[in-house]
Amino acid sequence: xxxxxxxxxxxxxxxxxxxxxxxxxxxxxxxxxxxxxxxxxxxxxxxxxxxxxxxxxxxxxxxxxxxxxxxxxxxxxxxxxxxxxxxxxxxxxxxxxxxxxxxxxx
Amino acid sequence: xxxxxxxxxxxxxxxxxxxxxxxxxxxxxxxxxxxxxxxxxxxxxxxxxxxxxxxxxxxxxxxxxxxxxxxxxxxxxxxxxxxxxxxxxxxxxxxxxxxxxxxxxxxxxxxxxxxxxx
Numbered sequence: 001x002x003x004x005x006x007x008x009x010x011x012x013x014x015x016x017x018x019x020x021x022x023x024x025x026x027x028x029x030x031x032x033x034x035x036x037x038x039x040x041x042x043x044x045x046x047x048x049x050x051x052x053x054x055x056x057x058x059x060x061x062x063x064x065x066x067x068x069x070x071x072x073x074x075x076x077x078x079x080x081x082x083x084x085x086x087x088x089x090x091x092x093x094x095x096x097x098x099x100x101x102x103x104x105x106x
Numbered sequence: 107x108x109x110x111x112x113x114x115x116x117x118x119x120x121x122x123x124x125x126x127x128x129x130x131x132x133x134x135x136x137x138x139x140x141x142x143x144x145x146x147x148x149x150x151x152x153x154x155x156x157x158x159x160x161x162x163x164x165x166x167x168x169x170x171x172x173x174x175x176x177x178x179x180x181x182x183x184x185x186x187x188x189x190x191x192x193x194x195x196x197x198x199x200x201x202x203x204x205x206x207x208x209x210x211x212x213x214x215x216x217x218x219x220x221x222x223x224x
C-alpha cells in the first residue's frame with residue numbers, strides 16, 4: 001500500500017523559511033494537499049492540489065512536488081505558524097495522510 | 107458558513123457498536139464527497155472512510171474495512187458512521203469532513219470522542 005513519509009519535527013527561527021517534506025513513490029504525479037493543525041483545533045487546509053492556496057491563507061505558504069517528494073514551504077515564519085502539518089494524497093481509492101510534522105518556531 | 111456538527115461519541119466496551127452522526131449546513135450537501143477522519147490522543151490523522159455525493163461510492167481504510175459502514179441521507183443533510191466490533195485502538199476523536207477521495211478536506215467539524223474500554 002502507498003505510504004507517505006514526513007519527518008516528525010522541523011525547527012526554524014522566526015523570519016526564516018521552513019520546508020516540510022512529504023515522501024511517497026512518484027508523489028510528483030499526484031495531487032497533494034497540506035493541512036495545519038494547532039493544539040486543540042481541527043485541521044485547516046493551507047495548500048491544495050500541490051501548489052494552490054485557499055483564500056485567506058497567507059502567500060507565505062506554498063507547495064511543490066517532484067519525483068518522490070512533495071514539500072510545503074513557509075517563508076518568513078512567524079510564531080503563529082507553530083503547529084502540526086500533514087500531507088494528504090488519494091491513491092488507488094484510498095485517502096492517505098502522512099504521519100505529520102511538528103513545526104517548532106525557535 | 108459551512109458547519110459540521112458531530113454527535114454520537116462516547117464510551118463503549120470492546121466488541122460493541124456505536125453510530126456517529128454529522129449534521130451539515132451551509133453548503134449543497136448532496137454535491138460533495140464526505141468523509142470521516144480520526145485522531146487518537148497525541149497521534150496523527152487517519153482517514154477512516156469516504157462517500158460520494160450520491161452515496162453510490164464508498165471507501166474504507168484497511169483498519170476498519172468490514173467493521174465500519176459509512177452512509178448519508180441527503181434529504182436530511184446527514185452523514186453517518188456505523189461502527190461495529192469496536193477495538194481498543196478505534197478509540198479516537200472522529201471528525202466529520204467535507205471532502206475526500208480526490209478532493210481536499212475543505213472543512214472539518216470539531217469532532218466527537220470515542221473511547222473503547224472495558
